[in-house]
Amino acid sequence: MAAASIMAEASSKTTSEEDQSIQEPKEANSTTVQKKTQGLRGSRRRHANRRRDSFGDSFAAYFPQVLKQVHQGLSLSPESVSVMDSMVRDILDRIATEAGRLARYAKRVTITSRDIQVAVRLLLPGKMGKLAEAQGTNAALRTSLCAIWQQRK
Numbered sequence: 001m002a003a004a005s006i007m008a009e010a011s012s013k014t015t016s017e018e019d020q021s022i023q024e025p026k027e028a029n030s031t032t033v034q035k036k037t038q039g040l041r042g043s044r045r046r047h048a049n050r051r052r053d054s055f056g057d058s059f060a061a062y063f064p065q066v067l068k069q070v071h072q073g074l075s076l077s078p079e080s081v082s083v084m085d086s087m088v089r090d091i092l093d094r095i096a097t098e099a100g101r102l103a104r105y106a107k108r109v110t111i112t113s114r115d116i117q118v119a120v121r122l123l124l125p126g127k128m129g130k131l132a133e134a135q136g137t138n139a140a141l142r143t144s145l146c147a148i149w150q151q152r153k
Helices: 002-039 042-047 063-070 078-105 113-123 126-152
Strands: none
Touching (some): 078 113
8 A cells, every 4th residue: 555655646746747847838838939929020020921922933923914015815835934934034143143243343232223234235145135225224214203203192
């Protein structure tokens, strides 16, 4: 009987110790959860519940819009969208790399619009580079003019 009472005491000690050890992490977890939610500030808090874009990091959403402006009634197959997307990514990467080099050569930290223009002229051959530069300049002017009009309203 004495052995049974000792075992009962030992088992009651382990259960009370287990209860304490189980309760402590729960309390610690609740405080860490509160700290995590409190840690989000500003735009992160506002955008924390926002769903991720369905397109992700792809230009696929823009191809049908541009194609509609050029040739109405035509569409792109998924394979052609994939090829176009990889081509646009590649060109964008090359332009950004070259513009970064140009900024570094000029001992600047910021890539300016002038760096982008020169990079486009260097990377794209002949008339294509001139046309791309003109289109980019027109787009930048339209964007800035729209911003000015919206500020006046």
